[in-house]
Amino acid sequence: MRTLTALAIGWITCVALVSAQNPERRPRPLPSNLPETSPFTSATDLEIGRKLYQGRCGHCHGQSGEGGRGAVLNAGNFRRGGSDRELFVTIRNGIPNTEMPGAFNLPDIEIWRVVGYVQQLARQGTAERSAGDAVAGAMVYQKNGCATCHRIDAAGGFIGPDLTDIGAKRALRYLRESIVDPSADIPLDYRLVSVTDRRGRNVSGIHLNEDEYSIHLRDIDGNLRSFMKTELTGITLPRQSLMPAYASLPPVDVENLVAYLSSLRPARRP
Known part of the structure; x- marks a missing residue:
C-alpha cells in the first residue's frame, strides 16, 4: 500500500472546483451595512424564529437550547461572540471544520429571526450543573486512560474528539450518554x-x-x-465508536466524570 500524495492533491483540487461550481454551498458576502442589533424583534418575528430554530437547529442544540451534539445555547455564553451581529455571522456562514453548517440558503430576515430566538433562549435559560464532583472526575479521567485518545489543552491523544472546551459545547445528558454508550451518537468527524x-x-x-x-x-x-x-x-463503515463503552463504571464515577467534563470551559477549571 503506498502513499497517494499526488492523488490527495488531486482530490483537494476537485473539491475546490466543485465548491466553486456550487456557490450556494459557500458563505455569501456579508451585507456592507450589517447592523449590530437585529432589526426584527417583534413578537411575530420571535415566533417565526422559534419555528425556524426548532425545525433547523433543535435537533443538535436541543429544543430549549440545552445542547446535544451541538453547543449549549441557553447558558448565555457563546464562544464566537454573543452579540446579534456575531450570532448572525455564525448562523449564516457556519463554523469551518465543525459539524455546524451555514444557513446558506436561508434569507437574511429569517436568520435575524433565529438570532432573536437564540437570544431569548440565552436570557431565559439556566446552565445545567452536575451533581458530581469535578475534582474526583478528573481522577476518573486519568485512571481510565481517557487521555490516550482525547486531549485537553494540547495534552493527550488525537483519535478521539478534543475535550478542551467540551463543557461549553455539550449538555450533561450528551456527555453522560457518550461515556456509557458512545456508539449512540457518533460525531461525523469520528466515524x-x-x-x-x-x-x-x-x-x-x-x-x-x-x-x-x-x-x-x-x-x-x-x-x-x-x-x-x-x-x-x-x-x-461499522456503526460503532472506537471508544469503548463505560456502562460498567460505578454510577458515582460516571457522574463525577460528567462533572469534570462539564467544567472544561474557556474559563477556569478545577
Whole structure:
C-alpha cells in the first residue's frame, strides 16, 4: 500500500472546483451595512424564529437550547461572540471544520429571526450543573486512560474528539450518554472505517474522506493512511465508536466524570 500524495492533491483540487461550481454551498458576502442589533424583534418575528430554530437547529442544540451534539445555547455564553451581529455571522456562514453548517440558503430576515430566538433562549435559560464532583472526575479521567485518545489543552491523544472546551459545547445528558454508550451518537468527524487489502490485511481508523478511486483514514496510532480502492477487497463503515463503552463504571464515577467534563470551559477549571 503506498502513499497517494499526488492523488490527495488531486482530490483537494476537485473539491475546490466543485465548491466553486456550487456557490450556494459557500458563505455569501456579508451585507456592507450589517447592523449590530437585529432589526426584527417583534413578537411575530420571535415566533417565526422559534419555528425556524426548532425545525433547523433543535435537533443538535436541543429544543430549549440545552445542547446535544451541538453547543449549549441557553447558558448565555457563546464562544464566537454573543452579540446579534456575531450570532448572525455564525448562523449564516457556519463554523469551518465543525459539524455546524451555514444557513446558506436561508434569507437574511429569517436568520435575524433565529438570532432573536437564540437570544431569548440565552436570557431565559439556566446552565445545567452536575451533581458530581469535578475534582474526583478528573481522577476518573486519568485512571481510565481517557487521555490516550482525547486531549485537553494540547495534552493527550488525537483519535478521539478534543475535550478542551467540551463543557461549553455539550449538555450533561450528551456527555453522560457518550461515556456509557458512545456508539449512540457518533460525531461525523469520528466515524469508524475498516478496509481490507488483497492480502487479507485489515486497517481500521477514523474516516477522513473518500472519492470514487480512493479512501483516506487516520489509524488508531494517529497515522494518515491512503488507499486506492483497486487495492482493496472490502470497505466497511461499522456503526460503532472506537471508544469503548463505560456502562460498567460505578454510577458515582460516571457522574463525577460528567462533572469534570462539564467544567472544561474557556474559563477556569478545577
